[in-house]
Amino acid sequence: MQEENRQLLVGALAELALELPAERLERLIGYHDFLLETNSQFNLTGYRTELESLKNNLLNSLAPWKHVLVKSATADVGTGGGLPGLPLAIALDMPSMALIESKRKKCDFLREACARYAPRVRVLHSDVKEVKERFTQILSSAYGTLDKLLAGTVRQRAGGCRMLAWKGRAEVIAQEIAACKPNERDWNVIPFNVPHMPDVQRHLCVHVTAVRRKPAALRS
Numbered sequence: 261m262q263e264e265n266r267q268l269l270v271g272a273l274a275e276l277a278l279e280l281p282a283e284r285l286e287r288l289i290g291y292h293d294f295l296l297e298t299n300s301q302f303n304l305t306g307y308r309t310e311l312e313s314l315k316n317n318l319l320n321s322l323a324p325w326k327h328v329l330v331k332s333a334t335a336d337v338g339t340g341g342g343l344p345g346l347p348l349a350i351a352l353d354m355p356s357m358a359l360i361e362s363k364r365k366k367c368d369f370l371r372e373a374c375a376r377y378a379p380r381v382r383v384l385h386s387d388v389k390e391v392k393e394r395f396t397q398i399l400s401s402a403y404g405t406l407d408k409l410l411a412g413t414v415r416q417r418a419g420g421c422r423m424l425a426w427k428g429r430a431e432v433i434a435q436e437i438a439a440c441k442p443n444e445r446d447w448n449v450i451p452f453n454v455p456h457m458p459d460v461q462r463h464l465c466v467h468v469t470a471v472r473r474k475p476a477a478l479r480s
Contacts, residue, residue, distance in 0.1 A: 272455035291377040302369045304341030321347040324452040324464040335395040337388045338403035394418040401426035406436040419471035
């Protein structure tokens with residue numbers, strides 16, 4: 261990473277009140293460098309310059325970090341190049357993160373990136389609907405609309421699972437919530453700021469899956 265962009269990243273992390281040990285910072289930068297180095301081979305991101313990717317990929321992923329439960333069994337669905345799951349797993353030292361991606365070539369990149377920079381992170385080459393595990397926290401920045409995200413993760417959500425979706429403009433979010441089933445419209449829409457992107461609207465949409473209770477006759 262160019263020195264001026266490294267300093268911009270360090271300053272942005274301070275602005276986000278996200279203190280990283282030097283070792284985690286180097287792994288975060290290493291992952292980002294690797295993402296850009298291999299982008300033409302794997303088509304991982306549409307942001308071609310280091311600065312564009314730094315802001316739109318790394319900082320956008322990390323900006324709402326305070327809303328992420330570090331110790332939850334977490335999945336990032338439709339992760340692509342590992343966003344937002346991989347930067348969060350590195351920065352927050354998350355013990356249980358699975359990156360779910362259906363495209364084999366992207367999984368090849370993700371496995372190498374995890375081996376180098378986040379060895380505790382697992383890569384699942386699968387359509388999310390086919391994954392047999394359940395998670396207590398699911399992240400998404402590019403899987404699709406909120407109703408598609410809910411429909412695609414029905415079997416993967418444990419009771420009380422938190423859904424965190426990275427979204428843009430408020431009016432688009434309102435339309436997506438309206439398209440959800442009536443009993444799935446209770447999204448908490450939280451605005452957040454990405455450092456060095458003052459004119460860009462960003463929101464984190466949070467939904468908590470209801471805990472299924474056993475019938476009274478089965479509880480004894």
